[in-house]
Amino acid sequence: MNINWKQEAERLKGDYLASTMEFLKIPSVLDETTIGENSPFGRPIADALEHILDFCKELGFTVHNEQGYAGHADYGTGEEFIGVLCHVDVVPAGNDWTSPPFQPEVRNGRLYARGSNDDKGPTMAAVYALKIIKELGLPLKKRVRLIFGTDEENGEWLGIQKYFEKHPVPTMGFSPDAYFPIVSTEKGILSCHFIQTYKAINENTKEWKLESFVAGDRVNMVPDQVEAVLTGKGDVAATEAAFASFLKEHHIPGRAKVELGKVSLSLEGISHHAMEPYKGLNAGLAMARFLETMELDERGQQFISLLSNHFVDGFFGDQLGISVEDEISGRLTVNPGTFYYSAESHAQVGLSIRYPVTTNFDSVMNRLEEVAGLYDYMISPDFVNKPPHHIDKDHELIKVLQKVYEEQTGEPAELLAISGGTYGRAMKSGVAFGPFFPGEVDTAHQKDEYIDLENMNRAMAIYAQSIYELAK
Numbered sequence: 001m002n003i004n005w006k007q008e009a010e011r012l013k014g015d016y017l018a019s020t021m022e023f024l025k026i027p028s029v030l031d032e033t034t035i036g037e038n039s040p041f042g043r044p045i046a047d048a049l050e051h052i053l054d055f056c057k058e059l060g061f062t063v064h065n066e067q068g069y070a071g072h073a074d075y076g077t078g079e080e081f082i083g084v085l086c087h088v089d090v091v092p093a094g095n096d097w098t099s100p101p102f103q104p105e106v107r108n109g110r111l112y113a114r115g116s117n118d119d120k121g122p123t124m125a126a127v128y129a130l131k132i133i134k135e136l137g138l139p140l141k142k143r144v145r146l147i148f149g150t151d152e153e154n155g156e157w158l159g160i161q162k163y164f165e166k167h168p169v170p171t172m173g174f175s176p177d178a179y180f181p182i183v184s185t186e187k188g189i190l191s192c193h194f195i196q197t198y199k200a201i202n203e204n205t206k207e208w209k210l211e212s213f214v215a216g217d218r219v220n221m222v223p224d225q226v227e228a229v230l231t232g233k234g235d236v237a238a239t240e241a242a243f244a245s246f247l248k249e250h251h252i253p254g255r256a257k258v259e260l261g262k263v264s265l266s267l268e269g270i271s272h273h274a275m276e277p278y279k280g281l282n283a284g285l286a287m288a289r290f291l292e293t294m295e296l297d298e299r300g301q302q303f304i305s306l307l308s309n310h311f312v313d314g315f316f317g318d319q320l321g322i323s324v325e326d327e328i329s330g331r332l333t334v335n336p337g338t339f340y341y342s343a344e345s346h347a348q349v350g351l352s353i354r355y356p357v358t359t360n361f362d363s364v365m366n367r368l369e370e371v372a373g374l375y376d377y378m379i380s381p382d383f384v385n386k387p388p389h390h391i392d393k394d395h396e397l398i399k400v401l402q403k404v405y406e407e408q409t410g411e412p413a414e415l416l417a418i419s420g421g422t423y424g425r426a427m428k429s430g431v432a433f434g435p436f437f438p439g440e441v442d443t444a445h446q447k448d449e450y451i452d453l454e455n456m457n458r459a460m461a462i463y464a465q466s467i468y469e470l471a472k
Helices: 003-012 013-024 043-059 122-137 157-166 236-250 283-291 298-311 361-374 396-407 453-471
Strands: 060-066 070-075 080-086 105-107 110-111 143-149 171-177 183-184 188-196 208-215 223-232 255-257 264-267 334-341 347-355 384-386 416-418 430-432 450-452
Touching: 003 013, 003 122, 003 453, 013 043, 013 110, 013 122, 013 453, 043 060, 043 070, 043 122, 043 143, 070 122, 070 157, 080 110, 080 122, 080 453, 110 453, 122 453, 143 157, 143 384, 143 453, 157 264, 171 396, 171 453, 188 298, 188 361, 208 283, 208 298, 223 283, 236 255, 236 264, 236 283, 264 283, 264 450, 283 298, 283 334, 298 334, 298 347, 347 361, 450 453
Parallel strands: 080 143, 080 171, 171 430, 183 416
Antiparallel strands: 060 070, 070 143, 105 110, 110 450, 183 430, 188 347, 188 384, 208 223, 208 334, 223 264, 255 264, 334 347
């Protein structure tokens, strides 16, 4: 059967855009204030899951909602099934968008909104790919299951874990949440916190006391906002002038505000995905770079010294003593994504560490404990580790996806390794597959996130043929 997959995708282009824009209006960020029955991660995420399942039901697929933890849409019959794993949650929007992040807008062939890129736009492309197969009436020997997760961005993946406690893992499949050609290797991901419980220390403040230091929403994002508050006997005018000079020298927006005996310092960084922390501007680390030049109280100095000595300019783990790399997956990276310090409470630094396939995980943890102890900190015991994931180049899944990609693009389907973590690793035989083509800009976790609509249409065609080839 000769099928023009690109033509079929083009036919649905307008419908795809309309459906995706409606989906993107739902601000599906983790919301602990609205957690309840069938909404374990808050009402907005539950709304997004219900929305995509309702849409799939309208298309004629069989749907199931696993108590808000995840859901699926099935097409076809058979004992074996092919999985396409997506997620409906998004990271916080951040600041300084050109257009409101949850009011999707098309400009110059691009669809802008939080989640357009990661992962609602690709999710809808996968739904429409299955719609193409259904409308063509193509015979399948295996069932196709679209699985929609709900807390992929939160680090712990509790939703998909709960789901797979009740439902079988697909025989093989892919996640439309990374890059083309094929991501066969994903680094390990460690999410952990350096933490210090409150205890009184002889302040002996020479100039300033660090009252608070706050930055970041998630460990898997480079924080773009920070505020530090100082009190004490320091020279206010000199501090304001020094901060202004620092901001000018480093070309960073920010300001100093003085009121009620306090000096509040704030600055703006540039958000980016934690898998490439060196491509953003970490607001927390920029503030630490400035504060390390000041005379602070003993406990405040501990906090700033920890940041300055081991994280500033330490994106590859050199300052922590955990730098490692291999030929399969490249270099280890470190993203300090959340910072919290209170003179009256605890202090902590949240990290996302992406480590190569051959890394000795225990050695990394031991070294982190050593560094933490130098500053009277500890590694919080509730760390989350996702081991590395690798699929052999000769696996049936790889061969099928390579064939489809090369047929549709005329380009070689090389295998990639990434620092990001996708639901591809939730399956023993799973990969990440698109939607972004070589050379295309990936704006995940950044302000003004977008997808290129023409390229997403190309991805839809590739997904449709791939699903068919895997399930026929």
